[in-house]
């Protein structure tokens with residue numbers, strides 16, 4: 001093994017500095033092409049209701065039921081006195097409140113009397129025409145509808161081919177909404193029906209992630225939080241604000257931003273204006289600080305030399321041996337070799353003075369107790385014991401088997417960094 005000096009100590013290890021998830025501001029709320037279900041089933045969360053008909057998923061192999069995308073579309077067959085709705089699942093609107101809806105429709109219905117319209121409900125309220133909160137960028141209503149209860153009003157009808165509609169929505173920030181495609185008709189003369197396909201609701205989609213340069217954080221210099229705000233959505237996000245509360249006890253050093261400016265940088269509150277984040281782009285805040293030099297102190301192993309390997313690592317306590325302080329007990333590390341069975345377990349006696357003045361490193365044993373391993377080490381002159389393990393148990397506390405020992409022992413789980 002490499003030459004190491006190690007100290008068995010108690011140092012600050014902060015569980016409070018574990019990262020909390022900052023969450024996702026959902027932006028891509030809906031993409032539905034009706035191709036992932038078996039006709040006539042509607043996709044999960046979609047519903048139909050009304051009189052004289054029902055929306056179903058149809059295969060484009062059915063005569064006069066073409067799809068815009070893939071194998072299927074949503075369709076309602078024409079009927080007299082029809083008023084049948086196709087309702088989307090509930091969707092949330094991104095932080096910016098801006099969203100863009102696009103979909104394809106083919107309402108092959110009687111001109112001037114029958115047709116399709118699109119409605120929207122916000123936050124569980126009643127449905128209203130999409131034009132109340134949206135502006136058609138393409139594919140606006142073309143013909144009139146003339147049937148109760150609407151009277152003469154704009155609609156899509158007499159469409160022989162799919163038409164693409166895009167609607168810019170201006171809805172309340174953070175609201176939920178449902179869309180309703182509605183096919184209505186008067187009491188005579190029918191067309192074929194109304195098709196809807198390739199529905200997409202896009203917005204800015206800000207995803208916030210936070211990583212740390214050390215975890216757990218120990219008393220060995222600065223560490224850095226990196227907070228990334230990425231826009232995975234189709235629309236640009238404007239006036240993005242980032243708010244973060246630093247963990248209790250965090251000793252703030254500095255903050256830097258890839259764009260924008262700090263509004264508040266008074267720990268524990270960090271509040272930044274990141275400005276605009278384009279679709280596919282990201283902004284980054286880094287926060288540098290240190291762990292507090294305060295209790296609680298936990299069992300730790302500190303590599304004190306060589307300088308290229310110095311570090312402090314979490315360890316498991318022992319229910320035997322003397323108590324440790326922040327200075328601890330240390331020395332050069334020597335790997336056990338008892339020449340019997342697992343030669344690194346020190347379950348059998350070591351040569352006299354094998355570990356004189358040193359820290360004995362032993363492998364966790366299924367044969368003898370931690371307490372016995374430490375007793376063996378003490379008999380060979382060791383000043384301390386580190387029991388190492390590669391098992392899936394993680395860091396564990398070592399129980400006593402009643403043997404009196406006067407040297408300390410700590411348990412080390414070699415996850416991420418190997419001792420021997």
Ligand SMILES: [Ca+2]
Pocket residue numbers: 033034035067068069070071072073197198
């Ligand atoms: Ca489709």
Ligand SMILES: [Ca+2]
Pocket residue numbers: 110113114185186187188189190
């Ligand atoms: Ca009609």
Ligand SMILES: [Ca+2]
Pocket residue numbers: 338339340341342343344345346347348
């Ligand atoms: Ca052995």
